Amino acid sequence: MYRFALLxxxxxxxxxxxxxxxxxxxxxxxxxxxPTYESFxxxxxxxPLEAWPQEPRxxxxxxxxxxPDGLVFDSYLAGTKESRFSLHLVKSxxxxxxxxxxxxxxxxxxxxxxxxxxRPEGWQLDVxxxxxIRLDLPSDRDVRSVDFRAGIPVSYGVxxxxxxxxxxxxxxxxxxxxxxKNPGFNRLNYSRDVLVLGYSYYMNQKLRIYAEAGWAAYxxxxxxxxxxxxxxxxxxxxxxxxxxxxxxxxxxxxxxxNFGGAFTFEAGWAWRxxxxxxxxxxxxxxxxxxxQFSFFDEHEAQIxxxxxxxx
Numbered sequence: 001m002y003r004f005a006l007l008x009x010x011x012x013x014x015x016x017x018x019x020x021x022x023x024x025x026x027x028x029x030x031x032x033x034x035p036t037y038e039s040f041x042x043x044x045x046x047x048p049l050e051a052w053p054q055e056p057r058x059x060x061x062x063x064x065x066x067x068p069d070g071l072v073f074d075s076y077l078a079g080t081k082e083s084r085f086s087l088h089l090v091k092s093x094x095x096x097x098x099x100x101x102x103x104x105x106x107x108x109x110x111x112x113x114x115x116x117x118x119r120p121e122g123w124q125l126d127v128x129x130x131x132x133i134r135l136d137l138p139s140d141r142d143v144r145s146v147d148f149r150a151g152i153p154v155s156y157g158v159x160x161x162x163x164x165x166x167x168x169x170x171x172x173x174x175x176x177x178x179x180x181k182n183p184g185f186n187r188l189n190y191s192r193d194v195l196v197l198g199y200s201y202y203m204n205q206k207l208r209i210y211a212e213a214g215w216a217a218y219x220x221x222x223x224x225x226x227x228x229x230x231x232x233x234x235x236x237x238x239x240x241x242x243x244x245x246x247x248x249x250x251x252x253x254x255x256x257x258n259f260g261g262a263f264t265f266e267a268g269w270a271w272r273x274x275x276x277x278x279x280x281x282x283x284x285x286x287x288x289x290x291x292q293f294s295f296f297d298e299h300e301a302q303i304x305x306x307x308x309x310x311x
Contacts, residue, residue: 058116068108070117070276072124073155073164073200075106075310076210077232077248077280078264080291081170082106083130083149084311088284090304097137098302104130104149106311113157117276118237119202126153128168134292136178143175145294153196164198164212172293190293192219194226205236222296223255234280235272246270246280254289257297262288266306280308 075082083104090098106128113122129150136142151168171191179185198212211229216222230250235243246268253261268282286302 058114060114060116060121062113062122063115065111065113065115066109068111068115068117068120068124070120071106071108071126071155071311072111072113072120072122072157073153073162073198074208074232076228076230076250077234077246077308077310078230078250078266078284079228080250080252080262080264080286081132081147081149083128083151085309087307088302088304089306090286090302093301095300096139098144099135099137099141100133101135102130102132104128104132106153117274119157119205121158122156124155124157126155127151128153132292139181140177142177142181144178145172145174145292147172147293160202162200162202162208164196164200166196166198167194168196169193170293172296174294188221188294188296190221190296192216192222198228207231207233221256222293225255226261227253227259234270234278237272238274239270239272241271243269243271246282252288252291254296257289260289262286262291262300266308268306278308278310280306280310282306 075084082102083106084102085104086100086102088098088100090100092098106126109125109127111120111122111124113124114120130148132147132149134144134146136144147170149168149170151166153164153166155162155164157163169191172188174185174187179187194214194216196212196214198210200208200210202208209229209231212227214226214228216224216226228250230248232246232248234246234248246266248266250264251261252264253259264284264286266280266282266284268280270278270280272278282305284302284304284306286300288299290296290298290300
């Protein structure tokens with residue numbers, strides 16, 4: 001039985017092999033006449049991965065750039081009127097529970113300077129715009145008010161120093177639902193066109209101090225002068241998934257409320273990507289005159305949770 005099995009295995013292996021050998025010569029000659037892969041027009045062997053175009057590395061050489069990554073003069077992290085994407089769930093003492101949302105962005109249009117996204121040097125032209133809306137959650141999520149802002153900042157930075165000259169327009173509007181429910185409310189046509197001069201200084205890679213002055217060339221309801229100053233502490237490079245802590249504080253003083261203004265403090269966790277954009281989440285505290293300028297002279301004390309995305 002054992003010998004019979006060996007003979008069967010040999011027959012299976014040998015017979016087809018002899019048949020293949022008999023037919024392989026003409027078949028192989030035909031295959032050899034076919035065109036090779038590289039000879040098809042428009043198709044070639046892909047180059048090795050090392051030969052693919054690489055992302056240019058940041059350079060200290062100044063050059064012209066269109067739509068550069070990063071900002072020469074970063075937005076104030078705790079500035080409540082900055083154009084960014086943010087959500088605030090807040091409880092205002094003596095009032096209601098609000099969802100304050102800023103739907104906006106700030107992007108670089110042109111830069112003459114270095115190509116680093118995180119701490120670039122040189123001249124840069126930006127545009128910014130946002131809608132800053134307040135929803136009254138217990139009152140059927142009515143739109144209480146919304147501020148619209150648009151601006152053009154021009155900034156210059158070298159070393160630890162950053163300077164900004166900007167123009168922005170802001171107008172404030174009260175929601176229809178709020179007016180219907182409050183027929184005696186005195187609606188104000190609050191608006192202003194402001195020239196801004198700002199300066200910031202980096203104490204180290206993560207901490208900066210700043211101050212700015214704004215003067216309204218045109219204003220309705222409000223008065224011309226406003227001032228801001230504060231501190232920002234945040235990651236200065238890519239953080240990966242772990243992230244890093246951040247904190248920020250801002251004081252915003254306005255002539256129309258006898259320079260009383262408001263104080264804001266934020267603290268939490270931040271993640272920063274390769275393009276320098278930053279996602280933050282944490283707690284915040286706000287105390288002062290309302291940052292919804294249809295109610296510019298009403299005092300608010302807020303504490304809540306925030307989510308911010310900075311460009």
